[in-house]
Amino acid sequence: MEPTAPDPPATARAPEPPDPAHLSRLEARRDMLRAEFARIFPAGARFVWEIGCGHGHFLTAYAAAHPAALCVGVDQDSFRVRRAVKKQASARLANLHFLRAEARLFLAALPPGVELAAVFILFPDPWPKRRHHKHRLLQADFFQALAERAGQGTPFYFRTDHGDYFREVEELLAAHPDWRIAPTAPWPFEEPTVFQQKAAAHHSLVALRR
Ligand SMILES: C[S@@+](CC[C@H](N)C(=O)[O-])C[C@H]1O[C@@H](n2cnc3c(N)ncnc32)[C@H](O)[C@@H]1O
Helix, strand or coil, X not given: CCCCCCCCCCCCCCCCCCCHHHHHHHHHHHHHHHHHHHHHCCCCCEEEEEECCCCCHHHHHHHHHCCCCEEEEEECCHHHHHHHHHHHHHHCCCCEEEEECCXXXXXXXXXXXXXXXXXXXXXXXXXXXHHHHHHCCCCHHHHHHHHHCECXXXXXXXXXXXXXXXXHHHHHHHHCCCEEECCCCCCCCCCCXXXXXXXXXXXXXXXXXX
């Protein structure tokens, strides 16, 4: 969510050496994710991925309406994921899983041969201040990492109420070698998320893996 930490000082600094404790926490998290993946993904699985699923409203409804689709929602906020897991349990949907995970780490830890069938990112944190734009998840390298796990034609669905973030992603995708914007592609499924319900208006975009 919106950061509260003060801005870093403007002076240039030499890059810090990797913190060994941080690296070992990351490795431990990767191992935990791999153990969860072994439970969730059969060999060669294709799955619908929601990034930043929050309380899981959207993906629970999507999974109920698409029983043949394996659906996985991730969020880095453990409280939200707990709420989402409760929804999955009360809906008794065997094709739906929610995990606490950071999106980049999740993608990097995916087993070989597991592929994205579709990707949703709905109302991602916009990091509105210019000096915080670097924290936005949707950047060129992230789209490249997604493309490496997507087959030709895999759709990417993006929705936000933040006009500036929307335009930035639109420009990024228009210039990206791995993705093309599909202006006439329909939005496949409607179920308002928590943030959508609070938004006065929103923008939606569909892009396809080339
Ligand atoms: C603005 S909320 C939107 C939640 C939900 N999609 C909705 O529309 O109600 C953004 C969500 O993305 C999650 N998030 C932000 N960065 C993330 C990342 N790198 N990996 C996983 N989740 C992330 C946050 O924890 C938060 O729950």
